[in-house]
Amino acid sequence: MSGLLKILLISHIFLGLAGIIASYAVWMGLLKKKISVKFLRLSSLVSLVFFLLSWLTGGYYYAVYYGQSVRGVIKSGSYPWAHSIFMEAKEHIFFFIPFLAAVIFIIFYFLNDEIESDGRLKKAAMFLAGLTTILGIVITVSGLIISGAVR
Amino acid sequence: MKTDLKIKIANAFAVSAAITAVFITGVTIYADLNPTLKDWLKNTFTHHWIGKGFLAAIIFIALIPLILFIYPNDKKERLLKNLMILFWLTIIGALVIFGFFVYEYFKH
Numbered sequence: 199m200s201g202l203l204k205i206l207l208i209s210h211i212f213l214g215l216a217g218i219i220a221s222y223a224v225w226m227g228l229l230k231k232k233i234s235v236k237f238l239r240l241s242s243l244v245s246l247v248f249f250l251l252s253w254l255t256g257g258y259y260y261a262v263y264y265g266q267s268v269r270g271v272i273k274s275g276s277y278p279w280a281h282s283i284f285m286e287a288k289e290h291i292f293f294f295i296p297f298l299a300a301v302i303f304i305i306f307y308f309l310n311d312e313i314e315s316d317g318r319l320k321k322a323a324m325f326l327a328g329l330t331t332i333l334g335i336v337i338t339v340s341g342l343i344i345s346g347a348v349r
Numbered sequence: 350m351k352t353d354l355k356i357k358i359a360n361a362f363a364v365s366a367a368i369t370a371v372f373i374t375g376v377t378i379y380a381d382l383n384p385t386l387k388d389w390l391k392n393t394f395t396h397h398w399i400g401k402g403f404l405a406a407i408i409f410i411a412l413i414p415l416i417l418f419i420y421p422n423d424k425k426e427r428l429l430k431n432l433m434i435l436f437w438l439t440i441i442g443a444l445v446i447f448g449f450f451v452y453e454y455f456k457h
Contacts, residue, residue, distance in 0.1 A: 261396040286453075294370055318429050319425070
C-alpha cells in the first residue's frame with residue numbers, strides 16, 4: 199500500500215470517529231433541559247463536514263485499493279462473510295449518514311429559535327442525531343470486523 | 350428570513366433526504382441483482398459504489414430546490430412528520446440492506 203493510501207485510510211477512520219463524536223455531542227446536547235443552540239449548530243456542522251471528508255478519503259481508498267488488494271484476501275480467507283456481509287452492508291449503509299447530518303445541521307441553522315421553544319422539534323432532532331450516531335458506531339464496528347478478517 | 354421560509358427549507362431538506370434514503374436502498378439491492386445496472390454504474394462512474402454515492406448526492410441536491418418550488422410546505426406539523434418519516438425510512442433501509450447481504454451470503 200502506498201503512503202498516500204495509508205494516510206487516506208487512517209484519515210477515513212479518524213474523520214469518521216470525529217464525525218461520530220460530534221454527532222454524539224449533538225445527541226447529548228439535545229438531552230439537556232437547557233440547550234445551547236450555538237454549540238449544537240457548531241457540533242452539527244463539524245459532524246457533517248467530518249462525515250463528508252470521511253466519505254471522500256474512505257471512498258478513494260475503497261475504489262482504488264480495497265477491491266483489488268483486500269477483498270480477494272478476505273473472500274479466500276477464513277472469514278469471507280466479513281466482506282460479503284459486513285463490508286457490503288457498511289459501504290452502502292454509510293450513504294445514509296451524510297444526508298442525515300445535513301438535515302440535522304439545517305434544523306439548527308434555520309430553526310434555532312423554534313428548537314428552543316418546541317419540544318417536539320427538539321425530540322425529532324434528537325432521534326435523528328441518535329440514529330446518525332448509532333449508524334456511525336455500527337459502521338465503525340463493521341470496519342473493525344473487516345480489518346480483523348484480513349489478518 | 351421569515352420563519353415560514355425557514356420551515357419550507359427544512360421541509361425540503363427532510364423530504365429530499367427521505368427520498369434519497371429510498372433511492373440508496375433501492376439502487377443497492379437492484380444493482381446487486383441486476384448486472385446490467387451494476388456494469389452501467391461501473392462503466393459510467395469508474396466504480397459502482399462511486400456511481401451510487403454520486404447519484405444519491407445529485408438526487409439529494411437537485412430535489413431540494415425542486416421541492417421548494419413544487420411542494421413548498423411551511424407547516425411545522427408537516428416538518429415534524431417528514432423528520433420522523435426520514436428517521437424510520439433510514440432505519441428500514443439500513444435493516445433491509447443488511448438483511449439483503451446476509452440473505453445473499455447464505456444463498457450462495
